[in-house]
Amino acid sequence: MTRIVIIGGGPAGYEAALVGAAYGADVTLVDSDGVGGACVLWDCVPSKTFIASTGIRTEVRRAVDLGINLKVEGALVSLPQIHQRVRDLAFAQSADIRSRLESEGVRLVAGHGRFVDGGVGAGHRVQVTTAEGGDDVLDADVVLIGTGASPRVLPDAQPDGERILTWRQLYDLDALPEHLVVVGSGVTGAEFVHAYTELGVQVTMVSSRDRVLPGEDEDAALVLEDALAERGVTLVKHARADSVDRTEDGVVVHLADGRTVAGSHALMTVGSVPNTGGLGLEAVGLDTDRGGYLRVDRVSRTAVAGIYAAGDCTGLLPLASVAAMQGRIAMYHALGEGVSPIKLKTVASAIFTRPEIATVGVSQQAIDNGEYPARTVMLPLSTNPRAKMSGLRRGFVKIFCRPATGVVIGGVVVAPTASELILPIAIAVQNKLTVDDLARTFSVYPSLTGSITEAARQLVRHDDLD
Ligand SMILES: Cc1cc2nc3c(=O)[nH]c(=O)nc-3n(C[C@H](O)[C@H](O)[C@H](O)COP(=O)(O)OP(=O)(O)OC[C@H]3O[C@@H](n4cnc5c(N)ncnc54)[C@H](O)[C@@H]3O)c2cc1C
Numbered sequence: 001m002t003r004i005v006i007i008g009g010g011p012a013g014y015e016a017a018l019v020g021a022a023y024g025a026d027v028t029l030v031d032s033d034g035v036g037g038a039c040v041l042w043d044c045v046p047s048k049t050f051i052a053s054t055g056i057r058t059e060v061r062r063a064v065d066l067g068i069n070l071k072v073e074g075a076l077v078s079l080p081q082i083h084q085r086v087r088d089l090a091f092a093q094s095a096d097i098r099s100r101l102e103s104e105g106v107r108l109v110a111g112h113g114r115f116v117d118g119g120v121g122a123g124h125r126v127q128v129t130t131a132e133g134g135d136d137v138l139d140a141d142v143v144l145i146g147t148g149a150s151p152r153v154l155p156d157a158q159p160d161g162e163r164i165l166t167w168r169q170l171y172d173l174d175a176l177p178e179h180l181v182v183v184g185s186g187v188t189g190a191e192f193v194h195a196y197t198e199l200g201v202q203v204t205m206v207s208s209r210d211r212v213l214p215g216e217d218e219d220a221a222l223v224l225e226d227a228l229a230e231r232g233v234t235l236v237k238h239a240r241a242d243s244v245d246r247t248e249d250g251v252v253v254h255l256a257d258g259r260t261v262a263g264s265h266a267l268m269t270v271g272s273v274p275n276t277g278g279l280g281l282e283a284v285g286l287d288t289d290r291g292g293y294l295r296v297d298r299v300s301r302t303a304v305a306g307i308y309a310a311g312d313c314t315g316l317l318p319l320a321s322v323a324a325m326q327g328r329i330a331m332y333h334a335l336g337e338g339v340s341p342i343k344l345k346t347v348a349s350a351i352f353t354r355p356e357i358a359t360v361g362v363s364q365q366a367i368d369n370g371e372y373p374a375r376t377v378m379l380p381l382s383t384n385p386r387a388k389m390s391g392l393r394r395g396f397v398k399i400f401c402r403p404a405t406g407v408v409i410g411g412v413v414v415a416p417t418a419s420e421l422i423l424p425i426a427i428a429v430q431n432k433l434t435v436d437d438l439a440r441t442f443s444v445y446p447s448l449t450g451s452i453t454e455a456a457r458q459l460v461r462h463d464d465l466d
């Protein structure tokens with residue numbers, strides 16, 4: 001029986017463990033902080049749960065426009081209750097994953113894993129140190145590293161859990177900040193700017209670039225920027241934070257160009273660093289790259305035989321869905337099952353702001369740069385009957401297809417439920433469907449998905465003119 005040791009219990013680790021167990025391997029999962037990983041306990045699940053609460057205020061804010069006399073000022077925020085809900089849900093999900101793993105026969109070990117010398121033959125040895133200081137050594141034929149990443153800390157902006165915060169410390173606040181300065185305008189920053197604004201907090205966003213979400217679809221980012229500006233968010237552009245100081249009753253963010261931004265609290269969302277230190281990689285001759293990431297191929301192999309890596313510690317694409325897929329692929333490969341290498345061009349992802357921004361496949365930027373020949377269409381939701389009925393003023397659907405064949409290669413949806421609406425485009429991209437296939441699919445009338453089939457029809461009509 002193949003002995004598999006997995007270090008890290010996030011989506012990469014626990015999904016891999018389930019595959020390993022399903023294929024009859026002897027699987028041990030080692031995790032230092034809790035099954036489900038940072039994804040479930042600190043990052044993805046808590047932030048989305050928090051945003052679910054703030055979304056209620058979003059709906060109330062829109063009620064008056066739809067003839068319901070609810071005032072957002074009357075929708076008071078019970079922060080301790082929101083935070084407790086976040087914690088309860090995260091722990092409950094962690095417990096669900098734990099019992100699923102146990103019922104599938106995975107052995108769970110709580111502790112910190114690291115490689116030590118002395119694997120037998122082609123095998124490896126992992127030493128586990130428990131919180132109490134006990135040690136155990138596990139022999140393995142295959143090891144998967146899925147240790148994730150942690151918030152990046154600027155040397156002169158040390159989080160104190162009170163005023164200078166990482167996103168993992170937010171749920172310990174007793175009261176809402178009066179004025180939150182969010183440093184970093186990536187996905188994490190944008191989601192929290194959105195959430196706190198919806199809770200009625202004054203928010204200033206410090207962006208090192210000329211816009212929010214520099215890595216995302218520009219049209220989508222501009223829609224979000226407009227929506228945030230309307231809700232009173234101040235965006236400080238071309239602003240790189242050097243340091244953050246505590247003052248008597250708040251914080252001051254010092255920018256590299258000499259400007260300062262004052263607030264009551266600072267939330268640092270300046271990226272993450274991989275958890276690859278302290279793993280004993282030298283014992284197995286494994287190196288990391290300059291950023292500390294483990295380099296893997298498309299079936300999650302590292303440079304050392306029998307050692308695989310998956311998820312945020314590889315820096316491939318830091319998403320829970322990608323981590324899980326990398327983990328599963330690693331196990332299929334290690335156990336000699338048929339496996340398809342990971343394809344990042346079909347990954348769907350969403351940013352949980354209001355409106356949400358969801359993307360899949362090839363980006364508009366890659367098309368504009370000439371990397372992919374494509375025909376594109378962008379259809380504003382303002383023409384969609386369902387959007388009008390719901391009082392939606394913003395949003396659009398974009399579809400990109402191959403010029404000659406009409407095969408769908410990407411798309412973007414900006415809408416309140418874009419994370420759900422992206423699926424038909426993702427199915428088209430994954431299965432190489434054409435715009436004609438999409439156009440001939442019945443969508444419900446009236447529905448926002450009607451804009452997806454309509455956008456496809458516009459590309460088909462263009463086909464006739466070629
Ligand atoms: C604020 C935020 C929101 C996000 N929202 C989303 C989202 O909506 N959708 C999405 O797809 N992605 C989201 N992500 C990204 C997602 O959380 C990560 O891609 C995902 O957590 C990666 O999973 P992982 O298994 O690689 O690692 P993790 O989830 O980080 O789990 C790794 C685990 O390994 C443990 N560990 C580390 N070192 C050791 C060791 N030596 N021994 C034992 N255990 C160890 C860690 O403590 C942790 O428990 C978000 C990220 C952030 C920061």
Ligand SMILES: NC(=O)c1ccc[n+]([C@@H]2O[C@H](COP(=O)([O-])OP(=O)(O)OC[C@H]3O[C@@H](n4cnc5c(N)ncnc54)[C@H](O)[C@@H]3O)[C@@H](O)[C@H]2O)c1
Pocket residue numbers: 154183184185186187188189191206207208209214239240241242269270271272317318319349350351352
């Ligand atoms: N909804 C989701 O799926 C979701 C949510 C959050 C994060 N994530 C994943 O996590 C990844 C990382 O996102 P992130 O936003 O945490 O990190 P990021 O690295 O994408 O963004 C950090 C931003 O901070 C800026 N920055 C860095 N140093 C700075 C400084 N000193 N001053 C001002 N700005 C500075 C960077 O230029 C960058 O724009 C995402 O790409 C995504 O894959 C996903």
